[in-house]
Amino acid sequence: MQLAVHGGTPVLPTPHRFVWPRLTDDHRSAVNSLLDRVELSYYGREGEAEAVERLWSRRLEGRHTLAVTSGTAALHSAFYALGAEPGTEVICPTNTFLATLMPLVQTGATPVLADAEDDTGNIDPKSIRDAITPRTVGIAVTHLWGHPCDMDAIMQIADEHGLWVVEDCSHAHGARYHGREVGSIGDAAAISFQSAKLVFAGQGGMFAARDRETFERAVLLGHFRVRAQQDCTTELGRYASTGFGLNYRIHPLSAALARVSTEQMDPLIASRQAQLARLTERLSRIPGLRCPTTRTDCDRGAFYGYKLRLSGEWLNVPMAALVAALQAEGLDVHKPGSAPLHTTAFFTDEEVPVFRTRPAGRRRYQAGDFPVAERVWAESLSLPTFTFADEAPLVEAYADAFEKVHANLAAL
Ligand SMILES: Cc1ncc(COP(=O)(O)O)c(C=O)c1O
Incomplete structure (x- = not known):
């Protein structure tokens, strides 16, 4: 069959556009009842x-939780509360969304990057060990695309060196590592409820801390006066009337959306995993496609992002030509947006304006520094995270289109 990009009939005559989220009556009535009561702050x-x-x-597991304006705010709260400050270093994945580590810039601490594991794309514990210096105070990890990081190895390193660990769970609502939900393993956790996430608020996030003092410092950072007066029961309470400078309070309408989507999350995770399992079953029959795998004793939970790895003959075709061919068949596929962070201007430029006065706050990197992360990114293709039973025909159509393109690879 001729490829659509060469004038053939596309597999999907109407191009598919992945839409998330789907609002339910429960979302609408929760928001409407706040509007009716004019409950807006x-x-x-x-x-x-x-x-x-x-x-x-x-x-x-009973963590101290604090709803905030975004996942980024939750990460900033975590770094601030755990003591990231000028002169300290925090080891972070290069293969993650920028917000996992850019809030460190606001604390004055230096993000030190680490390479990825080939199978999951997550931060590699061996690379963490290589990055430790006498200035290291903490480790930030992202459970990328829902796959939990190797937390036993990471917590072991943290224990050996007296470091704290922040878990970025923004891709991994409900994911489990050795039976424990991610976010309950490290010292603090951040979760994004941005609208593309399985648990969505529009904009919003959750901070979670293991200990009371860390929690109270986060409250003081972004929740001055009443909330701080209620929650700061240690000697930190003396600062409650002023707080420490920011307003990270979640909007009530966002909180309502997040509350309803949290209540709905477990069945949604199950149905997303079922649709993606079928996609994997079909795609893994095609030579050269490496589907996302999940390690034993791990569960991906929300599985934010289905990233296919290409190998073999697929890599003979330029990525742009491949994406164009698949899109011409009507598929909503694209190159993942976040290149490894060590290849971005912030880390490669000789000078960055924010660091003119304290250049020690940034390490410079260049392409080639983290070869595994670069390879994972170069070989990855994003597919929609099909979730609903009514998307089952699309799952089959996507697999059909990959089969068709595979049969015609030599023509691209
Ligand atoms: C891994 C990761 N961390 C943090 C964030 C930031 O979350 P927010 O957009 O809610 O600030 C995102 C957002 O996509 C993310 O993917």
Whole structure:
């Protein structure tokens, strides 16, 4: 069959556009009831914000939880509260979304990058060990595309060197490592509820801390006055009336969306995993396609992002030509957006404006420094995270299109 890019009939005559999220009546009525009551801001521990915090505390083994404006705010809160500051270094994955580590810039600490594991793309514990210096105070990890990091090895390194660990769970709502939900293993966790995530708020996030003092410092960073007065029960309470400078309070409407989507998340995870298992079953029959695998004793939970790895004959075709051919068949596929961070201007430029006065706050890198992360990214292709039973025909059509393109690779 002739490829659509060469004038043939596309597998999907109407191009598919992946749409997420789907709002339910529960989302609408939760938002409408806040609007009806004109409940549009929170200053204390109350309402929908408190409700979603309780749900996540229950999931995360009783962690102290704090709803915030975004996943980025949750990460900043975590770094700030754990003591990232000028002169300290925090080891972070190069293969992650920028927000896992860019909030460190606001604390003055130096992000030190580490390479990835080939199978999961997650931060490689061996590379963490290589990056440790006397200035290292912590490690940040991302459970990339829902796959938990190798937390036993990472916590072991942290224990040996007296380091704290921040888990970025933004891709991994409900994911489990050795039976424990991610976010309950390290010292603090951050979760994004941005609208592409399985648990969505539009914009919003959750911070979670193991110990009370870390939690109280995060409260003081972004929740001055009433909330700080309620929650800061240690000697930190003396700063409650001013806080430490920011307002990270979640909007009630966002909190309501997050609360409802948290209540709905487990069945959604199950149905997403079922659709993606079928996609894997079909695609793994095609030579050269490496489908996402999940290690024994791990569960990907929300499985944010289905990244196919190409190998063999697929790599003979330029990625742009391949994407164009698949898109011409009607597929919503693209190159993943986040290149390894060590290849971005922030880390490669000789000078970055924010560091003119304190250049020690940044390490410079160049392409080639982290070869595994670069290879993982170069060989990856993003597919939609099909979730609903009514998407089953699309799953089959996507697999059909990959079969068709595979049969015609030599023509591309
Ligand atoms: C891994 C990761 N961390 C952090 C964030 C930032 O979350 P937010 O957009 O809610 O600030 C994202 C957002 O996509 C993410 O993918």
